[in-house]
Amino acid sequence: MNAEQWQPPPVLLAVDLLILTLRDSRLQALLVERGVDPFIGRMALPGGFLRDAGEGLGAAAERELREEAGLDAGALHLEQLGVYGEPDRDPRGRVVSVAYLAITPRLPDPIAGSDAAEARWCSVDEIARGDIPLAFDHADILADGVDRARSKIESTALATAFCGDEFTIPELQQVYEAVWGAPVDPRNFYRKVKAAAGLLAPADTSPRKPETGRPARLYRAGPATVIHPPILRSVALA
Amino acid sequence: MNAEQWQPPPVLLAVDLLILTLRDSRLQALLVERGVDPFIGRMALPGGFLRDAGEGLGAAAERELREEAGLDAGALHLEQLGVYGEPDRDPRGRVVSVAYLAITPRLPDPIAGSDAAEARWCSVDEIARGDIPLAFDHADILADGVDRARSKIESTALATAFCGDEFTIPELQQVYEAVWGAPVDPRNFYRKVKAAAGLLAPADTSPRKPETGRPARLYRAGPATVIHPPILRSVALA
DNA sequence: GGAATAGTGTCTATTAGACACTATTTG
DNA sequence: CAAATAGTGTCTAATAGACACTATTCC
Numbered sequence: 001m002n003a004e005q006w007q008p009p010p011v012l013l014a015v016d017l018l019i020l021t022l023r024d025s026r027l028q029a030l031l032v033e034r035g036v037d038p039f040i041g042r043m044a045l046p047g048g049f050l051r052d053a054g055e056g057l058g059a060a061a062e063r064e065l066r067e068e069a070g071l072d073a074g075a076l077h078l079e080q081l082g083v084y085g086e087p088d089r090d091p092r093g094r095v096v097s098v099a100y101l102a103i104t105p106r107l108p109d110p111i112a113g114s115d116a117a118e119a120r121w122c123s124v125d126e127i128a129r130g131d132i133p134l135a136f137d138h139a140d141i142l143a144d145g146v147d148r149a150r151s152k153i154e155s156t157a158l159a160t161a162f163c164g165d166e167f168t169i170p171e172l173q174q175v176y177e178a179v180w181g182a183p184v185d186p187r188n189f190y191r192k193v194k195a196a197a198g199l200l201a202p203a204d205t206s207p208r209k210p211e212t213g214r215p216a217r218l219y220r221a222g223p224a225t226v227i228h229p230p231i232l233r234s235v236a237l238a
Numbered sequence: 239m240n241a242e243q244w245q246p247p248p249v250l251l252a253v254d255l256l257i258l259t260l261r262d263s264r265l266q267a268l269l270v271e272r273g274v275d276p277f278i279g280r281m282a283l284p285g286g287f288l289r290d291a292g293e294g295l296g297a298a299a300e301r302e303l304r305e306e307a308g309l310d311a312g313a314l315h316l317e318q319l320g321v322y323g324e325p326d327r328d329p330r331g332r333v334v335s336v337a338y339l340a341i342t343p344r345l346p347d348p349i350a351g352s353d354a355a356e357a358r359w360c361s362v363d364e365i366a367r368g369d370i371p372l373a374f375d376h377a378d379i380l381a382d383g384v385d386r387a388r389s390k391i392e393s394t395a396l397a398t399a400f401c402g403d404e405f406t407i408p409e410l411q412q413v414y415e416a417v418w419g420a421p422v423d424p425r426n427f428y429r430k431v432k433a434a435a436g437l438l439a440p441a442d443t444s445p446r447k448p449e450t451g452r453p454a455r456l457y458r459a460g461p462a463t464v465i466h467p468p469i470l471r472s473v474a475l476a
Numbered sequence: 477g478g479a480a481t482a483g484t485g486t487c488t489a490t491t492a493g494a495c496a497c498t499a500t501t502t503g
Numbered sequence: 504c505a506a507a508t509a510g511t512g513t514c515t516a517a518t519a520g521a522c523a524c525t526a527t528t529c530c
Binding site: 448453 | 518519520521522523526527528529530
């Protein structure tokens with residue numbers, strides 16, 4: 001700010017994606033195996049550098065989502081999580097990463113159109129436990145993103161982003177149980193979701209037939225983004 | 239990701255600060271008048287470019303806090319708000335800004351050691367109303383930051399960051415009223431803050447004497463960062 | 477005592493959690 | 504019918520908001 005000809009240092013900007021979904025009733029994240037040098041062979045969040053100086057951050061996130069996971073950004077929830085830019089996080093030099101959180105419904109197993117050497121879904125608990133070490137500071141990003149999801153489903157319609165277009169109340173309950181990692185009473189859950197104004201809208205399709213038991217009514221996401229009253233966890237946060 | 243010699247485009251990284259405080263029982267933000275070319279003469283959030291490639295983002299925020307506002311980062315609350323990096327936000331080229339939210343207690347009026355041409359406190363409501371146009375996308379940053387503060391004081395001890403080292407319950411109530419922009423019943427507020435475990439700790443100093451009325455007991459911030467049960471706004475969000 | 481602000485108690489409508497019960501499907 | 508899952512109702516303890524009251528200071 002003082003020298004006449006001083007120029008700010010340029011940095012490289014990356015975008016990393018924490019893509020969460022529900023599989024086998026567990027919260028899982030998409031990881032790719034790194035095929036190039038820093039942390040080669042390690043699992044990491046999908047992501048990459050900004051393509052060119054004219055690309056917007058959100059646009060870059062959508063592009064990576066398409067390239068690395070074969071997912072269409074228009075169909076899923078995508079929000080910025082934060083910036084991770086400590087000077088020593090990348091051995092190649094000064095790389096600042098903008099992390100995005102994406103939520104997607106259950107998908108067919110093979111990830112189509114994937115750029116990366118190998119992409120697979122991993123349980124968030126296993127990663128948090130340290131069973132699957134991640135490259136860079138991606139474990140921090142994952143922890144922050146899971147925290148964000150855990151708290152946002154209390155007061156927003158975020159949980160519906162884990163479900164398909166049409167879903168049942170027990171399915172939605174599974175989302176809450178998987179994200180919170182705690183059981184939920186179905187009777188009280190019922191009352192709460194129906195009390196939350198604008199969370200649910202009736203679907204026009206007729207219920208799917210299960211193998212056994214009474215078929216559940218189908219709903220679709222309602223118009224609300226924030227819900228009131230909120231659906232609070234019974235147990236206090238750890 | 240395909241061409242052998244492709245290099246990611248470098249970008250310039252800026253750090254912008256939304257510094258909030260309470261003055262005249264109103265929520266106010268520190269603004270500086272821009273002395274250089276893009277948006278010259280307009281009010282903007284204090285901030286600047288990363289000094290060198292080895293400077294951490296948090297460190298840059300602390301440095302700007304010191305240089306532009308004369309504030310010591312150790313003494314106040316500082317958290318990352320988000321990244322603002324649309325390609326067209328700065329006419330000079332590709333500048334990505336990391337926004338930080340800082341909360342500080344009431345300060346003596348003249349901002350010491352300020353780098354900027356002119357720094358002054360402005361009411362957040364006036365800015366939001368558009369009475370004071372801001373440079374770049376700083377109005378967005380301000381709106382996001384105020385939203386963040388409004389919701390975080392419900393479930394964290396953030397409100398105490400607006401108070402001095404020792405404060406009274408009525409002072410803390412003023413913080414809630416100013417941040418929410420809505421009156422709060424003092425009797426119920428009392429009950430709530432005292433029920434919130436770890437929010438308050440008794441101060442050892444004796445109460446200050448007001449000009450009139452009974453002196454209020456002094457407290458200091460307790461050990462809790464998240465508070466339970468939360469102190470919720472009565473009225474629903476707009 | 478009167479004015480002003482701090483702090484406590486109480487009453488009531490609402491809510492959250494626990495859990496019994498009824499409903500609808502398949503076999 | 505039994506088994507399985509969906510959905511409703513009810514009881515009770517805790518809570519939130521409204522507001523009356525008591526306490527402590529200065530004049």
